[in-house]
Amino acid sequence: MLRAGGNAVDAALGALLVSFSAEPVLTSLGAGGYMLVIEPGEEPLVLDFFVEAPGRGADPLARDDLIPVTVSFGDAVQVFNTGPASIGTYGVPAGIAHASERFGSLPLAQLTTPAAAYARDGVRLAPQQAYVIDICRGLVTSTPESAALFAPGGELLGAGGLMRQPELADALELLGSQGATPFYTGRLADAIVDWVSSRGGLLTAADLAAYRVIERRPVHVRYRGRQVVTNPPPSAGGILIAQALALLEKRTSPPSPADLVAVMEAAQAMRTSEFLEGLDDPQFVARFLRAADGAGRLGSTTHVAVIDHEGRSCSVTTSNGASSGVIVPGTGVHLNNMLGEQDLNPLGFHRHPPGRRLPSMMAPTAVLRDGLPELVLGSAGSNRIRSAIIQTIVRALDEQMQVLDAVNAPRLHFEEGVIYAEPGIDEATVRPSPHGFAAFRERNLFFGGVQAVQRDADGVLRGAGDPRRGGAAVVVDSLDA
DSSP: OTTTTOOHHHHHHHHHHHHHHHSTTTOOTBOEEEEEEEOTTSOOEEEEEOOBOOOTTOOGGGOOOOEEEEEEOSSOEEEEEESGGGOOBOOHHHHHHHHHHHHOSSOHHHHHHHHHHHHHHOEEOOHHHHHHHHHTHHHHTSSHHHHHHHSGGGSOOOTTOEEOOHHHHHHHHHHHHHTTGGGTSSHHHHHHHHHHHTTTOOOOHHHHHHOOOEEEOOEEEEETTEEEEEOOTTSSHHHHHHHHHHHHHTSOSSOOHHHHHHHHHHHHHTOSHHHHHHTTOHHHHHHHHHHHHTTSOOOOOEEEEEEOTTSOEEEEEEEBTBOOSOEETTTTEEBOOGGGOGGGOTTOTTOSOTTOBOOOOOOOEEEEETTEEEEEEEOOSTTHHHHHHHHHHHHHHTSOOOHHHHHHSOOEEEETTEEEEOTTOOGGGGOSOSSEEEEOSSOOGGGOOOEEEEEOTTOOEEEEEOGGGTOOOOOOOTTTO
16 A cells, blocks of 8 residues: 555555454454554544443343353463354444545545455464464354354365455455445445344444444553653543653663563553543543643554655554354354453453443554654553553663564563563563462463564664564555555
8 A cells, every 4th residue: 555655544554454354352343442653743543433331222131141161372371252142333434434535645445456366265374373273262253154254174274274255255345445434334334233133232223323433532651761652531541651651751761571571460450440431531631641741650453554655654553352152144254252351351251331332452652852753553362461561662772672683572561460471581681479370381472463664763664564463564655666
């Protein structure tokens, strides 16, 4: 899209559309997300098209049970809940159409055409995607429709396996020609609602018809002489990243592993019922940020980051959760399981009223130096999103690593009294500590999947795709464009 004369938003949307084929478990048209856009001379803006709690006009007593599925990362285990009752109101089609109209320079149909071709002709699975399908086998084989896609003939697709999604191709072409409307009203939307509601889900026609993309001003926090801008409430991830960076700002640069654990522990402690309920209250958020920025107490996903030659940047994160296992026949829409994600529902499932945006950890982020993007990044990884983003910023700013080294560097994560660590993090560096220590034997997507772009003081652009997720980076020379 850059070579075709498009801008950073066009390029990010083009990559996002292809990701439905290249990362077929973890993102889709039935997902939700956020996009951070920074245009030269303009205030940064976040497009919120994340998943909402459904249920307008539905009978809660008719809801089916969530289906728990255990996923093993080898050295850590996590339970995801799936099935029709896990499906929230999706936002990706609306977000793509809104971003294209608001910021794009190429027609939406031009963005969807190559993505539709990949879906129809098929994409051969990279080893990392085959690994995702393997560890999520209980999720992706939970319905006949999903099993037919991910395990044709009864065998899971492995590395090099060809995954074709002709119905997704049709849906992408429909999005390109008619925009988001068919996904929210009309026959296609009705087919999705009928399929989900008849199987115990809460999604209704009123939920889809009421869905809107929301434009928000991002959270700002100072760090090492820069401004970090990230996802605002009601998402939880950005405000917790801001708090952690504010804490690190008061510590010696570069922070030690023990410092990182301390701020992760502080961020986790903030996720109380008061905090989660307060995310919808502007006054609460303002008080929280003042405390974070002053001398106070201080969530299965994919990401794309782009900087273009005019200095415009785009950072977009989308997520299908771990997938509901529900792919509606004839629509190409693979639906999310956000109502069953423990990381998004820490106080219990089905507590959000219909229409409320779920409090995601997703946090497309940018580091600005003198008002210009220096580092644009985001990550996958549920609760590990915030720790992955924080550590990448620390590596790039405090340790002055180039972006590829910053993304590749070993990571740690603190959660529920345990310090999880990749090879290269010495247990002794986080002692004394009362917490347990879980050492991974190799680098793992458990610790997120950071995709990032960096512009140095001379204007040289570099990118990094996280090897934990099979990420890739491309620099388009101006002579190629």
